[in-house]
Amino acid sequence: MTRRWGVGAPRVEAGGGRMIKTSLPSIDVILPFAYQRHSFFICFSFLFLMKLTIIGSGYVGLTTGACFAKVGHHVMCVDSNPKKIETLLAGQIPIYEPGLEEIVKQTVASGRLKFTTNTEEGVDFADIVFIAVPTPPNPDGSVDLRYIEKVARDIAAVIKSYKVIVDKSTVPVRTGQKVAETIRRYAPTIDFDVVSNPEFLREGSAVADLLDPDRIVIGANSPRAVALMQELYAPFVAPVLVTDINSAELIKHAANSFLALKISYINHLSAICDAAGADVEKVAEGMGMDKRIGRAFLNAGLGYGGSCFPKDLAAFTTISDQLGVPFNLLKEVHNINVAQLERFVKGIRDSLWVLQEKKLAVWGLSFKPHTDDVRSSVAVELIRLLVAEGAQVVATDPKGMDSFRVFEPDLAMKITLVDDPLEAVDGAEALIVATEWPEFSEVSLAEVKKRLIAPLVFDGRNLLDPATMKEMGFTYHCIGRNQIMHS
Ligand SMILES: NC(=O)c1ccc[n+]([C@@H]2O[C@H](COP(=O)([O-])OP(=O)(O)OC[C@H]3O[C@@H](n4cnc5c(N)ncnc54)[C@H](O)[C@@H]3O)[C@@H](O)[C@H]2O)c1
Numbered sequence: 001m002t003r004r005w006g007v008g009a010p011r012v013e014a015g016g017g018r019m020i021k022t023s024l025p026s027i028d029v030i031l032p033f034a035y036q037r038h039s040f041f042i043c044f045s046f047l048f049l050m051k052l053t054i055i056g057s058g059y060v061g062l063t064t065g066a067c068f069a070k071v072g073h074h075v076m077c078v079d080s081n082p083k084k085i086e087t088l089l090a091g092q093i094p095i096y097e098p099g100l101e102e103i104v105k106q107t108v109a110s111g112r113l114k115f116t117t118n119t120e121e122g123v124d125f126a127d128i129v130f131i132a133v134p135t136p137p138n139p140d141g142s143v144d145l146r147y148i149e150k151v152a153r154d155i156a157a158v159i160k161s162y163k164v165i166v167d168k169s170t171v172p173v174r175t176g177q178k179v180a181e182t183i184r185r186y187a188p189t190i191d192f193d194v195v196s197n198p199e200f201l202r203e204g205s206a207v208a209d210l211l212d213p214d215r216i217v218i219g220a221n222s223p224r225a226v227a228l229m230q231e232l233y234a235p236f237v238a239p240v241l242v243t244d245i246n247s248a249e250l251i252k253h254a255a256n257s258f259l260a261l262k263i264s265y266i267n268h269l270s271a272i273c274d275a276a277g278a279d280v281e282k283v284a285e286g287m288g289m290d291k292r293i294g295r296a297f298l299n300a301g302l303g304y305g306g307s308c309f310p311k312d313l314a315a316f317t318t319i320s321d322q323l324g325v326p327f328n329l330l331k332e333v334h335n336i337n338v339a340q341l342e343r344f345v346k347g348i349r350d351s352l353w354v355l356q357e358k359k360l361a362v363w364g365l366s367f368k369p370h371t372d373d374v375r376s377s378v379a380v381e382l383i384r385l386l387v388a389e390g391a392q393v394v395a396t397d398p399k400g401m402d403s404f405r406v407f408e409p410d411l412a413m414k415i416t417l418v419d420d421p422l423e424a425v426d427g428a429e430a431l432i433v434a435t436e437w438p439e440f441s442e443v444s445l446a447e448v449k450k451r452l453i454a455p456l457v458f459d460g461r462n463l464l465d466p467a468t469m470k471e472m473g474f475t476y477h478c479i480g481r482n483q484i485m486h487s
Contacts, residue, residue: 219248
């Protein structure tokens with residue numbers, strides 16, 4: 001695991017609006033200390049334990065709950081979906097997230113992690129109640145806040161004593177105020193505080209991100225709530241930034257939109273590289289060596305997808321419009337993302353002319369590797385476009401096929417799903433790489449070549465090596481590195 005902290009990197013803490021800067025030692029010192037500190041808290045958890053409840057036990061709620069339990073707290077995970085809770089009570093994990101299953105098993109066995117469908121049981125149990133329910137997009141790009149509002153009403157209906165209500169879902173600025181107003185309306189006599197504590201985990205590395213976060217943001221307007229949140233996060237070694245609620249909410253949308261911007265920047269550059277005869281990876285490398293820019297998120301590909309970036313960018317764009325400060329830059333970030341996929345599909349069409357009835361192998365369904373999440377996956381959008389043109393798609397994914405069948409039942413009926421990447425390419429006109437699973441780079445290219453009708457590969461994630469592909473006699477199309485095939 002790599003971290004950006006070096007010797008003397010600033011650690012930012014704040015309390016009561018005051019920021020304190022101290023120096024941190026290098027990561028070699030921090031990481032063992034972080035794990036020792038987790039173990040220390042587990043050994044002496046009776047001294048530090050806090051009780052918390054998480055309402056919404058999905059990718060964020062379940063992983064957050066399990067990680068809080070791992071560091072010694074007592075956690076109740078609530079979900080309104082009885083099937084999900086039944087699965088968890090039966091000792092199974094409803095999602096794929098590396099390392100999560102083991103932690104859930106350990107913490108359940110130790111009695112520190114419990115599950116229920118009953119919100120009242122959850123609220124009674126805890127000092128701190130997290131909200132981690134979905135915040136999906138409305139068709140106009142604004143955020144559908146009905147799940148948040150419902151949880152606020154559910155909490156108000158059962159709250160009996162002081163609690164800190166923490167919003168972990170990604171929400172538009174000023175949602176904390178609305179949550180507080182809602183609870184106050186239905187439970188006018190009970191004292192409580194609302195906190196915004198945005199989550200920055202990345203699916204696929206969520207456990208590591210939660211146990212060893214880059215930063216912890218606590219948005220609160222009450223010193224009592226800040227103190228409880230700081231106590232809760234005491235077992236974690238990370239900079240803590242305390243802000244007001246509105247700023248904390250904005251931090252999450254601003255950060256995700258900035259990352260999407262970086263992706264669109266390199267993706268548009270990839271088109272320029274192809275037009276000019278340059279190599280986008282070299283350009284990214286040269287840019288990334290500048291510490292002010294950094295190499296992360298400068299990997300050209302099919303565009304960003306997943307359950308966060310598209311919706312968070314749309315939400316932030318809409319919020320900015322509503323606030324009377326249109327963020328037109330973000331509109332262009334979205335346009336570039338759409339154009340990137342269209343350009344890729346055009347490349348396939350340019351080679352194969354008519355896609356009707358052509359068998360195409362697609363490697364990848366999940367929106368990125370190491371997750372089974374196919375929500376707003378560009379790989380799925382790509383398949384939708386190919387199917388719309390009449391192509392016969394045969395797809396495979398190491399972890400995403402079950403969730404694809406659940407989330408995209410109609411599309412799943414129109415394609416063939418196979419377990420083996422080589423079976424997918426059998427008799428296909430072309431191979432399309434849509435998700436950069438490391439497993440795919442281990443498949444024998446000689447075998448791929450033998451099984452394809454013609455050695456034609458479209459690599460939407462720059463997973464394969466252009467020089468090798470050229471040497472092996474493939475016609476290989478990739479993103480912003482096509483000059484290598486023509487040199
Ligand atoms: N997935 C990510 O990578 C990620 C990262 C950071 C932030 N977020 C944000 O976290 C929030 C949750 O995302 P997720 O991916 O975990 O969603 P998810 O769909 O995986 O999980 C949400 C869970 O909430 C449950 N739920 C809905 N209404 C409920 C209610 N009234 N009571 C109890 N449970 C209820 C659902 O059944 C579901 O299990 C979203 O706002 C998202 O934007 C997600």
